[in-house]
Amino acid sequence: MEHDHHTHQHTHNISSLNKAFIIGIVLNLAFVFVEFGSGFYLNSMALLSDAGHNLGDVVSLVLALLAFRLSKVRPNHDYTYGYKKSTVLVSLLNAVILLVAVGGILVESFDKLKNPQPLSGTAIAWVAGIGVLINTATALLFLKDKEKDLNVKGAYLHMAADALVSVGVLASGLIMNTTGWYIIDPIIGIVVAVVILISTWNLLHESIRLSLDGVPVNINAEEIERIITDIPEVKGIHHIHIWALSTMENALTAHIVLNDIVQMEEIKRKIKHELEHANIIHATLEFETNDVHCETNCL
Secondary structure, eight states: OHHHHHHHHHHHHHHHHHHHHHHHHHHHHHHHHHHHHHHHHHTOHHHHHHHHHHHHHHHHHHHHHHHHHHHTSOOOSSOTTTTTTHHHHHHHHHHHHHHHHHHHHHHHHHHHHHSOOOOOHHHHHHHHHHHHHHHHHHHHHHTTTTTTOHHHHHHHHHHHHHHHHHHHHHHHHHHHHHHOOTTHHHHHHHHHHHHHHHHHHHHHHHHHHHHTTOOOTTOOHHHHHHHHHTSTTEEEEEEEEEEESSSSOEEEEEEEEESOGGGHHHHHHHHHHHHHHTTOOEEEEEEEESSSOOTTTOO
16 A cells, blocks of 8 residues: 555656646746847857756756656566666766756857957846746746756756856846946856856766666665664665666665564565665565575675
């Protein structure tokens, strides 16, 4: 019954996240067209770099939505876990896309830094102000679920960073309009690149870790061992492996040493119950007695 509740909750989460991603894609795609058009018309590097960043985020949202749809596809004989791992690959691809965007923004910004051009600060400020509203609204869509999934966390961080960057672009427009310091435009472009780099670094690290089947960062392997060994009937645990099936689901395999193998089924239920509360939904357990186990000679 509890497993069915978790399955229903997981399906509900995916459905609500699908809606959040679709709304985010529509809002940001519309703004990308406005910002790119304004950037070209006004010859503003700050607007163009921010539009490039927003376009990267739109691509990221589309890929994340695709990954969530794939994660619902049922397993088959060729893909016995289904396509859940696609969510991890998408988060890695998103991080790479953003790093490429950083390189392009820096190149253009340094070029503009050498040759600053007169710009309309008022127009830039108005466009950036719209960006603040749209990026903040999109970030709020993912606020509730940002700690539950790596792609959602990435979307939230990107949108929150975009909102801050748009605030910077807005400020640059006001400064240019007041002082005529047009060099502030490429400087903001460089700041955008730095913000993207900082917000992307952890996403890249976590994505690589999950791609290599490392222990997810929100799970402490030593704590999981302690939870299992704290059950009185458990004598020991070894060959424990923890990895991510997707950015939302974690799995574990382990060999459990018992004092009395007769209690195996009851202990299995206890362990799986505790693991579910530790965010490990899929657990495969092999039970052994204290006098006959494979601690030294099995893989």
